[in-house]
Amino acid sequence: MPTDSRRLPVPEVSHSPELFCSSDPTSLINDDSLRKDGRNPEEIAGIFMQCGTVSQAKGSSFCELHKTKVICSVYGPKDVEQKEDFQMIGKLKCDFKFAPFSCHKRRGHIADLEESELCEVLTQALSSSVCLHRYPKSQIEVYVIVLENNGSALAAAITAASLALADACIEQYDIVAAASVRVFGKENFLRDPTFHEEYFPHQLSKKNDFNNGVVTVALMPTLNQVCGVLSEGCMESSVLQEAIQTCTEEAQNLYAPLRKCLTSNLGDINV
């Protein structure tokens, strides 16, 4: 693109001002055993859910988990593309994307490796709940966009996707609720971690205790079945078990707000 010679040239490379801030060495829990945002370690984040936000889509939902905002649209069941093989069960196509402006560091427009991995976990969790055998030769498309990432984006995405599928009147065995927990040390579990509390591989841990990581669990509350688990980091098996148990309990507690969101969305229907 030819540039205007009368303009002052801008620097070709720009850096985020956060790079030049001194890194915060404070620990995750301070002396009053409170987290950075003032919550207790066991305190869950405030949640807001709403269905029917995207008018063009068959079904949609918006989910807010503390400051993390996720929007999901569902299209289908529609005809499979020409090149796909014949299948008696339907196909579920998920797309997970962080919006370029959502994270601290600007993300590209094309899905990178992290987004592909989270998309895989999302697909896994939803495939267990959607009655795909009732939609032969069709595909259902689920698009999830994270508008603001302040931690627990995957958990919010799975919950939002399940709500959107219910809003689109796609048959499911059960709605899926997801929750995540940050593990550091044997006894420290932080529920619904924020972005600064999420696990980064380069963080140092205490000398004797190498337990450090993040666990996300997707659960079907009524059937009490876990349909997806993602665990990042290094943990002993007993710590991992306890973390999964904590996430499962938290996901169970999400059932009541999920139900309220869906029933209030139904409004008045004529039978």
Add this chain to the structure above:
Amino acid sequence: MDAVVGQVCIPGERLSSVELCQAGPGTYVRQGYVFASLAGLVAKEREKSSDLPLVSVKSKNKAQSVPEIGAIVTCKITQITSRFAKCHIIAVNNKTLSMPFRGMIRKENVRETDRDRVEIYKCFRPGDIALAKVLSLGDASCYLLTTAENELGVVVAHSDEGVALIPLSHNEMQCPKSFVKENRKVARPQSEHLAFPER
């Protein structure tokens, strides 16, 4: 335990046991109980054929059905060849679909009599709206449809000038403007839709 009619339910809620009710659309059976699979209102219908009532979940109008074998579909013819006519399925059992599915009517499935000597050009033209029945799921590219019944066939067709054709018989339609007769495989109008002038 039994679900109350008109009660709001979400996917995964237990509605009733198999001994009390039959599972209808919008529900599934697991371990001897009927669960809801859609978010909506519970409805119960008493079927004459069986003793047990049929429990189903009625959701907003959005619930879209996928073409099933034996369903009557409304389709729009998109292309014709000497052996088949390809179409877009736009509605299933009178419920419009948000995205059309692809269907195909083969030469031997157009009518019941004289199946081999059918000329597709004299039965369908691109742009016609026709009623058909789903024969089978077909292959990856399209559903297989049939119009081999009196009530199935072309319902709406336009002439070259763009005027709607008027059906004359089971294989003829006439343009009211130019009075040109065109050949189509016409669907027989059902008796409840016919209005006769009072004498």
